[in-house]
Amino acid sequence: MNITLRQLTYFKALAEQRNFGRAAEVVHVSQPALSVQIRELEKTLGAVLVERQARDVVLTPFGRRILAHAERVLAATQALGDAARWRGGLSGQLRLGLIPTIAPYLLPTALEALRSRDISLDVQVQEAKTGRLLAELRAGRLDAAVIALPSAEEGLIEIPLFEDRFLLAGSTARLAAQGGGPGADALRPMELGASQLLLLEEGHCLTDQALDVCGRGRGHAQINMGASSLSTLSRLVAAGFGLTLMPELAALQEQRAAPDMHLMRFSAPEPARQVGLVRREASEDDGWFTALATMLSDVGTTLVAEARRGCP
Numbered sequence: 001m002n003i004t005l006r007q008l009t010y011f012k013a014l015a016e017q018r019n020f021g022r023a024a025e026v027v028h029v030s031q032p033a034l035s036v037q038i039r040e041l042e043k044t045l046g047a048v049l050v051e052r053q054a055r056d057v058v059l060t061p062f063g064r065r066i067l068a069h070a071e072r073v074l075a076a077t078q079a080l081g082d083a084a085r086w087r088g089g090l091s092g093q094l095r096l097g098l099i100p101t102i103a104p105y106l107l108p109t110a111l112e113a114l115r116s117r118d119i120s121l122d123v124q125v126q127e128a129k130t131g132r133l134l135a136e137l138r139a140g141r142l143d144a145a146v147i148a149l150p151s152a153e154e155g156l157i158e159i160p161l162f163e164d165r166f167l168l169a170g171s172t173a174r175l176a177a178q179g180g181g182p183g184a185d186a187l188r189p190m191e192l193g194a195s196q197l198l199l200l201e202e203g204h205c206l207t208d209q210a211l212d213v214c215g216r217g218r219g220h221a222q223i224n225m226g227a228s229s230l231s232t233l234s235r236l237v238a239a240g241f242g243l244t245l246m247p248e249l250a251a252l253q254e255q256r257a258a259p260d261m262h263l264m265r266f267s268a269p270e271p272a273r274q275v276g277l278v279r280r281e282a283s284e285d286d287g288w289f290t291a292l293a294t295m296l297s298d299v300g301t302t303l304v305a306e307a308r309r310g311c312p
Contacts, residue, residue: 005077007041008070010034011049015067018057075282078140093122094292097133097145101206101230102275105249106146109299129203137280144292148205149276156278157285159293162300165272166213167263167311168192169246169254170237175262178243187264189213189245189271196242198233199225206273210245213271234258247273248307249300263311275300 013023014034024031042049049063059067094114098107107125114121126133126142133145134153149158168175168187178187178195192214199207207225224242227233233244234254238261246254246263255261277293279285 003041003044004037005074007037008074010037011041012067012070012074014038014050014057015059015063019055020057074140078280078282093124094288095124095126095141095143096292097126097128097136097142099130099133099145099147099205100127101200101204101247102146102249103127104230105253105303106296106300109303110296113295113299130205131203134278137278140280143283144277144279144289146275146277146296148209149274149278151276151278153278155281157281157289158276158278159289160274160276161293161297162275162304163272164247164249164275164300164304165265165270165308166210166245166247167251167265168243169234169251169261169263170243171240171260172262174237174240174243175264188267190215192243196224198227198236198242198244200227200229200233201225206245206247209271209273213245230254231257234261237261245271248304248311249275251307252310265311 010023010027010029013026014020017023017026020031020035024034027034038049045062045066047062048060049066051058051060103125111123111125114123126136128136130147130151133142133147134151134156136142137145137156138153146161149160151158166189168178168189170178174195178192190213197210197214199210201207202225227236230246230250231254234246235258236242237244238258251263255263277289277296279289
């Protein structure tokens with residue numbers, strides 16, 4: 001029986017996409033080429049794997065059983081490749097993902113630190129929301145990802161890197177209206193009252209965290225979730241359109257870009273997110289993951305320490 005890894009990869013993509021065209025795009029081949037390989041796999045196994053419908057592809061009961069085997073084989077193959085690639089520790093090529101509320105602020109210093117460690121290290125970076133990064137990680141297209149913990153995903157190893165506290169950001173007038181004037185006590189997130197709260201668009205974990213710490217739901221009348229980046233939020237609140245929660249990691253850089261945005265701290269215990277590094281449990285750690293986590297932790301800790309000195 002001659003079953004190839006290519007056939008298993010194409011079959012897995014078809015099972016996930018439920019469409020021959022989309023599956024072909026995922027594995028970067030033409031639709032006819034993918035169809036040929038699926039038919040060859042069915043011929044080798046002696047049974048139909050998928051029901052071909054007009055706008056959908058549905059796995060047959062036999063196809064579901066084969067998919068489970070295919071996923072185990074592909075995962076083991078990925079682990080074998082990882083073991084060979086990381087045999088020398090943190091070297092060769094590193095495929096690293098970061099969420100958008102971390103990447104612009106952590107990456108410049110982190111990349112410099114990685115290059116100073118090994119000038120030959122080829123770092124491939126992907127910036128995306130948490131859900132996309134975890135999907136890429138599970139598929140083996142990323143080696144590790146920097147996200148806000150916990151990931152709530154099975155089969156992943158997590159290492160906490162640093163704590164990133166949230167600051168209240170707004171114009172001078174907006175903060176004063178919240179009791180944030182000179183000499184005033186810091187507010188608690190649950191005490192923002194009827195203030196307009198500006199947040200990132202759906203899908204950003206920072207939005208979920210902000211809603212949670214402020215005790216508000218998505219249907220709240222004073223919630224506006226439409227910004228695509230912290231830079232956009234910074235300029236909106238600087239212009240007086242509302243308030244937002246700003247991570248320490250981004251605070252100084254965004255304040256330099258939007259000087260009319262002011263920051264104040266919440267009273268203890270300050271709300272925060274835990275930034276961490278994750279990888280697949282099946283991928284081998286020959287020291288590379290621990291080394292990467294240590295380096296990113298050092299960089300992140302230094303950056304938030306600077307923010308705490310700049311925004312006491």
